[in-house]
Amino acid sequence: MTHSEKIKVGIVGATGYTGVELLRILVKHPQAELCVITSRSDAGKPVTEMFASLRGYLDDLRFASPQEADLKKCDVVFFATPHGIAMSMARELLKAGVKIIDLAADFRLKDQDEFTRWYKIKHACPDLLAEAVYGQPETMREKLKSARIAGMAGCYPTSIELGLLPLMEYEREHPGTFDLQTIIADSKSGISGSGKKSDVSLITAEMADNFHAYGLKGHRHQPEIVQQLRLLSGNDALDMTFVPHLLPTIRGIHSTIYVRLKDAANPLDFQKLYDDRFADEYFVDVMPAGSHPETRSVRGSNFLRLAVHRPGGKDLIVVLAVEDNLVKGAAGQAVQTMNIMFGLDEKSGLDWPALIP
Amino acid sequence: MTHSEKIKVGIVGATGYTGVELLRILVKHPQAELCVITSRSDAGKPVTEMFASLRGYLDDLRFASPQEADLKKCDVVFFATPHGIAMSMARELLKAGVKIIDLAADFRLKDQDEFTRWYKIKHACPDLLAEAVYGQPETMREKLKSARIAGMAGCYPTSIELGLLPLMEYEREHPGTFDLQTIIADSKSGISGSGKKSDVSLITAEMADNFHAYGLKGHRHQPEIVQQLRLLSGNDALDMTFVPHLLPTIRGIHSTIYVRLKDAANPLDFQKLYDDRFADEYFVDVMPAGSHPETRSVRGSNFLRLAVHRPGGKDLIVVLAVEDNLVKGAAGQAVQTMNIMFGLDEKSGLDWPALIP
Amino acid sequence: MTHSEKIKVGIVGATGYTGVELLRILVKHPQAELCVITSRSDAGKPVTEMFASLRGYLDDLRFASPQEADLKKCDVVFFATPHGIAMSMARELLKAGVKIIDLAADFRLKDQDEFTRWYKIKHACPDLLAEAVYGQPETMREKLKSARIAGMAGCYPTSIELGLLPLMEYEREHPGTFDLQTIIADSKSGISGSGKKSDVSLITAEMADNFHAYGLKGHRHQPEIVQQLRLLSGNDALDMTFVPHLLPTIRGIHSTIYVRLKDAANPLDFQKLYDDRFADEYFVDVMPAGSHPETRSVRGSNFLRLAVHRPGGKDLIVVLAVEDNLVKGAAGQAVQTMNIMFGLDEKSGLDWPALIP
């Protein structure tokens, strides 16, 4: 691609929240061009009829039906769909030289049986699972540079995997530092994480002024987190308890992560460990010691903010991680990944501060 | 009915918001007993499985299917259903001596053509329309005492009809006081007024931190308001512009009502007019001059609070009226009506303050 | 007290959220009478001028200044004040035969040095600390029956102490069942828990659509929880990590509590343990296995709802506990305590369901 050409982008399933967030980001991306946008349910409808917020930006674009859309002319296709779609189209797109960035779950789990256990369908292209790169730019940058398929980490997983990254890497170099059996991630997510769907449990009169946990019996994000933490720590016996909760906010994930040191007297400087690890990561912000990051401090932005605590100087490390589930937890991270896959400046189209208040 | 017997109550359609509000009120009503509760969609399910808030109160009750439910054994049946249900069951229930309180629209409009125009179905028992008493206790108390059918005013209409009651009655006695062609009701309603339904436009990520008008092309509540204001003012040419808006709150309606005096120099004391009119109405609270009633000041209660303003002492009267759309605007008012229809203390089961904060 | 007399109640500091909640409850309490209500800042002001929600109920009552108020004529005085007030007035009131229910912190900690460490003032009546009964009806009913001073547990502590009660009592009888060093309480509280104060961090534009942890350096509720859990478990080495978070809701606390079994193969039936322990506790509702209690299911009510989970059948017990921080976590519990102290039905004035939606 010459300097003057823009990356041709397709989006499959652009009517959900990650889809419209991709649109919001990509309409202003200086090196990308929206070519094809599909929607099964809303084919033919002008994009701005559904999203008034995009009036003035995408006035001439209509949702195409997935059948008619010529996705093969794209350089990259984002899947902002439920699981099962990306894997059914992957082979053909790859053959046509199109790169794939899946925001759903088709390329997250490496083990196809594990995939079937959680998603109740057979994987359509298990051979591509090995090739696909799972994760975030911060954990998988080198691999992403040459990847054809990126399986983006889910919203909860990104907050937890990046929140624990320095500890897991330290563990790999110093095995036995942490108790890898007792990790707990108590996560809270804003409602947009539940998607844009007509579900009575999500309506405002049910959700506003309310809070509850869910998924104690098992949540699909858990196996991918465990898979990644094992990879990062180099310890296949690592286990984790994940308890998600539903927050009455629109956006925002806050993960409170608990990890125990095996030696309560371990003198490690965790603030420094985090500062050093993320010093060169533009979108990961380690806050000063003693901070309590707020979800709104990343609202609408691609930043993930972290604070690391050791209450009372005892054996427990408490990591606080916040992100916008639709940006760093989904669409923003996916564009960051696209930037890497196409050799662009990683910040391109993503470099703006959060919207507060 | 002897003193020791309780009124046997049936509720058709108890799974929506007005339905569960009836349950919340009636479980603690000292002279009523919940006998039959029906739900088409959830027949057989324990009530507390749907409403954890009622655990400890209705642990033995299940939703009955409308077919199997023996509603004829009730003294009164509330319809907390979509329109069209009450009218289809009314004749049979009346024959069995059961009184009917309809919270939907079947017995609101006196003119069956008007009914069909707005609700797109033919009325099933037009002969009963004349008999049915429409309105609120405050406007129709005497008629309700002997009524067999009460067609409860809608949530918006109650705030507007009671908000304008003193002016309309004054107009009837002093025709020509107000400009009856230019009344405007700019109303704002919390989301529970839209019902408990799986509609994507109602989900929290769409509604929270958002506000908009709707229904500018015509809203079903308008004809019943106009019908009632004409009745109260004695002027059949009265017209009104009604603009509803959707508030990102759970409960609460705020109507801002604009009425013009024909004579800008009219020296009438509106505060006194309102104070006098509602002096004996327990559930209507005229606030002191200069007040701005808050929706939360009536949250969960059966009160409607009013303030009457005349900005700059000019020709415009601005009435501010707040109510809880599910209580005074629906279930509470319906129980108040039941109390009247059965000769009980009107406040029975309804006399508690709002929940603030 | 003869049957016909009502308990004369005084409230010191009735303008905050626990204060107005006491008013809301006590105006409808069949055996209590509000006699004196004080406020330093708003002395002389009619109660309904501050709380429009109480119009019609307390129209003749004004806030008295603490100096002029004759609290000694009361049978019981509630302190809904910041800490430091109750202890300064306790001795004199007790001498006059007045019982004291403190909703602040003056009679929570048994150790006066601990009190000073956390509250930065010397305790005014350390001799009364031993006499005062700390806790909830469910943990301290017998002692409360004859108590002169009740130091009500805080809002967070109640959710955690009752949430862990069955486990702690089981531990006392079967020492070594649980790992008492690694208990974690990840708690989330609605904003009313922060009190009614003009603090810029609490305003809606800062709080709405936002979420964050706080107090990682140490929160005043922690020592009282640890004190109580040690008492209940009989193990003075017990420790706990407490991480509070601020929820963008008005009311509601959700505590997610993590406790490890020492033996991952322990076959104990935790659902049964909880069901049995709370079978006779009217205001504690153990939900069916697999439940995720919602904060709104207790909104405005005196119930605390619990669910106990053991994810994957491993060594970790996860307890979910919800309460309304102003009712079961403060004013409701205080009235429940009053009922016990005066030999009334414990449910008196408190027996109504939550307000949903």
Place this chain on the structure above:
Amino acid sequence: MTHSEKIKVGIVGATGYTGVELLRILVKHPQAELCVITSRSDAGKPVTEMFASLRGYLDDLRFASPQEADLKKCDVVFFATPHGIAMSMARELLKAGVKIIDLAADFRLKDQDEFTRWYKIKHACPDLLAEAVYGQPETMREKLKSARIAGMAGCYPTSIELGLLPLMEYEREHPGTFDLQTIIADSKSGISGSGKKSDVSLITAEMADNFHAYGLKGHRHQPEIVQQLRLLSGNDALDMTFVPHLLPTIRGIHSTIYVRLKDAANPLDFQKLYDDRFADEYFVDVMPAGSHPETRSVRGSNFLRLAVHRPGGKDLIVVLAVEDNLVKGAAGQAVQTMNIMFGLDEKSGLDWPALIP
């Protein structure tokens, strides 16, 4: 100024909501450079300590005290202060060749007596009032090009003045078309419009799930709206009733504006009138006939969206106007004005879509 130089910008009072919004916009403005940021209350504090959302963007900047700050080296100074500050510094800054953009009220009212009536202080430089340009780019573009002082219209006024602009201009050309005595603006504003201040009435537990009117006795925005509508319509007898309400949202203003035609049979095509008037205004979006614009459709963006209705084809025009009170209603519009004053592309630094959901 040569092409390569950036405009040097100073902000007085950068710690409030309009201030931080200016920071958010200007850090990414390609032709502006933040030089001096002052705060009386927070002098010396790093900007990112107060606004974590700006970490990574303004890490080296501290709030300066107004005394020490060298504002004269700036090309333009924005005042995001309470009223009274800009006018006290204007003369000196102008003398130094610095342009002034006041987001407060000092340069809004042309009549100094009117200013004193509403703001209770004497104007410090009445001679500059005549020179200052009040309004928005859409109404005052030509004058702004050469202006030294811009008095930005308030948030409510912008929604109303632009909402009525086509009608007022039509009236000027066709006097007598509208009844200029009976205009009503029923406006609703999110809480950020009340500023970032520690006011107990603004805290979340007071505001959330609540709604009310305020300012019926007179609101400071009314005289500036009337002044501008008179100017635009060419009719000095125009009057208007303005009723503001407080919405439980963070951002967003929705004005519902009612204007009566003198002739109910007037055949004017209002949709076309609006479409034509705003065809070349990038930031004003006239939505299709029948639309109900949502406040979130402009959240975080500089757009104002409008819909014009004529319910039932009668004599009443209803205009619905939404804007983000902090962007188009304040900081965005001020930057748009700066762009004009310095001959830049008017969209520079402002061209991005709204943040939904």
